Amino acid sequence: MPIVNRVADLHSDIQAWRRDIHQYPELLYDTLRTSSFVADRLREFGCDEVATGLGRTGVVGVIKGKRPAGNGDVKVIGLRADMDALPIQEATGVPYASKTPGLMHACGHDGHTAMLLGAARYLAETRNFSGDAVVIFQPAEEGGAGAKAMIDDGLMDRFGIDQVYGMHNGPGIPIGSFAIRPGPVMAATDSIDITIEGHGGHAARPHKCIDSVLVGAQIINALQQVVARSVDPLDSAVLSMCEFHAGNARNVIPQTAELRGTVRTLTSEARLLVEKRVREIILGVAQITGARIDLAYERGYPVTVNHAAQTDIARNIAAEVAGEGNVEEMPPLMGAEDFSYMLQARPGAFIFCGNGNSAGLHHPAYDFNDEAILYGTSFWIRLVENTLAA
Numbered sequence: 001m002p003i004v005n006r007v008a009d010l011h012s013d014i015q016a017w018r019r020d021i022h023q024y025p026e027l028l029y030d031t032l033r034t035s036s037f038v039a040d041r042l043r044e045f046g047c048d049e050v051a052t053g054l055g056r057t058g059v060v061g062v063i064k065g066k067r068p069a070g071n072g073d074v075k076v077i078g079l080r081a082d083m084d085a086l087p088i089q090e091a092t093g094v095p096y097a098s099k100t101p102g103l104m105h106a107c108g109h110d111g112h113t114a115m116l117l118g119a120a121r122y123l124a125e126t127r128n129f130s131g132d133a134v135v136i137f138q139p140a141e142e143g144g145a146g147a148k149a150m151i152d153d154g155l156m157d158r159f160g161i162d163q164v165y166g167m168h169n170g171p172g173i174p175i176g177s178f179a180i181r182p183g184p185v186m187a188a189t190d191s192i193d194i195t196i197e198g199h200g201g202h203a204a205r206p207h208k209c210i211d212s213v214l215v216g217a218q219i220i221n222a223l224q225q226v227v228a229r230s231v232d233p234l235d236s237a238v239l240s241m242c243e244f245h246a247g248n249a250r251n252v253i254p255q256t257a258e259l260r261g262t263v264r265t266l267t268s269e270a271r272l273l274v275e276k277r278v279r280e281i282i283l284g285v286a287q288i289t290g291a292r293i294d295l296a297y298e299r300g301y302p303v304t305v306n307h308a309a310q311t312d313i314a315r316n317i318a319a320e321v322a323g324e325g326n327v328e329e330m331p332p333l334m335g336a337e338d339f340s341y342m343l344q345a346r347p348g349a350f351i352f353c354g355n356g357n358s359a360g361l362h363h364p365a366y367d368f369n370d371e372a373i374l375y376g377t378s379f380w381i382r383l384v385e386n387t388l389a390a
């Protein structure tokens with residue numbers, strides 16, 4: 001396998017960075033230690049520019065090739081890693097486990113950050129490309145839209161990025177393998193918050209009440225019709241109501257109830273349709289029951305859509321690193337990813353690097369597999385050297 005030899009030499013350093021970051025997880029935009037760690041390493045590597053504070057706590061490093069950009073369409077390529085952790089109590093039992101109770105790197109962002117640092121070090125040492133490689137370390141992927149915040153701070157224009165690529169580890173994908181697809185690769189995510197105002201009273205006198213629990217149950221049942229009977233069976237959508245809060249006594253019909261859920265879709269048409277039907281159902285249940293129902297329907301991350309040409313580039317690089325038979329075309333995932341904003345701003349692609357038979361993402365027992373370092377770091381290096389070839 002044509003693994004970059006220097007990456008094998010760097011493996012122990014990259015692993016050490018990863019495990020250091022793992023011990024000190026930080027949420028959303030509060031990645032102060034991690035951002036400082038990243039910026040310090042980039043300066044040590046000799047990056048031509050190190051910018052901090054984009055998207056509040058994002059870090060960007062610019063590495064210029066030995067030669068100026070040629071006359072091709074691509075002169076600057078952006079590589080993105082996310083840095084933030086999750087509010088989960090770690091249950092891995094590893095020696096380098098989180099030192100912060102209730103927080104852990106349960107999605108592998110520590111590994112993403114470390115692999116991109118490894119690539120930055122190699123690229124800064126060799127500079128065997130033309131144009132600029134821009135390494136992007138982003139906060140707040142886990143629900144904070146850090147990618148959008150960095151874009152709003154001028155990320156793409158300030159650094160002249162022509163194409164942008166992202167990578168995520170994939171539990172269940174064998175070590176040494178990659179997975180990618182063109183078009184929609186991860187879903188849009190929207191949130192539903194419903195507040196029901198009924199008329200409370202004694203459980204023995206339900207005819208004098210408007211039962212908020214019954215109203216909530218009707219809403220949940222009715223909402224399941226949206227995907228089952230409104231969305232085209234050949235399109236994908238998920239509508240899950242995951243919270244139902246009402247009452248605190250067995251003999252009292254509660255005055256209010258609260259419901260919360262999530263919607264996932266893979267096309268803009270399905271996204272619009274689901275929102276329309278949810279609003280219609282809420283209005284209908286309110287009219288039938290006499291309850292007052294307030295709906296907050298909030299748009300979250302858009303669909304992550306891989307551009308066809310850049311998907312082919314990423315697939316070919318992955319095949320060069322891992323071997324032709326170790327790059328699979330994956331089905332779309334109904335999870336969401338704020339790299340979607342970067343792919344709206346510039347052509348690019350999002351690829352998955354195998355994490356082996358690990359616990360799933362966002363699980364207390366999850367841990368990034370350090371065996372993936374060789375493959376993920378080599379992918380970044382090959383991507384830059386091939387895309388920005390002299």
